[in-house]
Amino acid sequence: MRINIEIGDIEAFIELTETNSFAKAATNLNLSQPALSRRIQKLEHELGTKLFDRTTRKVQLSYSGRNFYERARSIIEAIKTATKTLNEKYSFPSIIKIGAVNSALSNIIYPALKIFREMEPRCKVQIIERSSNYVVDSVLGGECDFGINFTGIQEPGISFENLFIEDYVVVFPKGDVLERKRKIKLSDIKNRDFISVWKGSGSRIYFENALALQKEDLDWTYEVRHIPSALNMVEQGLGITLAPKLAVSKDHKLLSYRPLIDPTVTRTMGLIKRSGKELSYDSQKLYDLLKEKFKR
Structure with a gap:
């Protein structure tokens, strides 16, 4: 069964749901109200159900619309994530910045970089060698994407993942x-x-x-x-x-x-990054490689 639903139709549905106003939703989407109405009607036709109960005063979700709303948001978020990942994966050049204490270089960083170079030859890696306290500061300040360190376990704003x-x-x-x-x-x-x-x-x-x-x-x-x-x-x-x-x-x-x-x-040696910060595609790939190779 072929479904003829466009991303713009789903975005129109979400915007109308969240504004409860054809006028506001049309303005936010840079559409005319008739164009917005056509998108909603097309989506309802493809889904085979009414998504909104309309009156002269207000627009509100129908039972089917309420069921579809969370799924619609998930679809848009998944598309955004996939697009972001692809854009990052194929952008040139990609520069990854790692903060590391000196003792982590020869036995952790260098062996991992040999493997990573084979995996992602287009990537450049900048290694910022610092004392343990400065590695934490560099990660918190955004100078480094992530770090390898033995301090930071109890540092506010730092996520510490034990390696060994x-x-x-x-x-x-x-x-x-x-x-x-x-x-x-x-x-x-x-x-x-x-x-x-x-x-x-x-x-x-x-x-x-x-x-x-x-x-x-x-x-x-x-x-x-x-x-x-x-x-x-x-x-x-x-x-x-x-x-x-x-x-x-x-x-x-x-x-x-x-x-x-x-x-x-x-x-305890571990990987540190800012709490709640999502790493780029390439940074995450190197982070995961280090975790896979050295976590005991």
């Missing part, structure tokens, strides 16, 4: 005496030169909070801004550091690490 829980490890040069141990206690490193990230960083806050619960602390010899700098200093034999396991990539061939116990320090 990550351990902190003690990092030291290969050949160090610590390499003989399977696990390392805080007492094992108390007298070592310790390289710390700065006090305002999310990583330091995590491990200091864990130490505080045990009424312990770890005095630093050197303090740097970012974890990659701390790892470089360890490679140079200047001391040891405490870092998320993810931060120690295969490129660090001069480093070894062991899990820290007593206390155990962990953090």
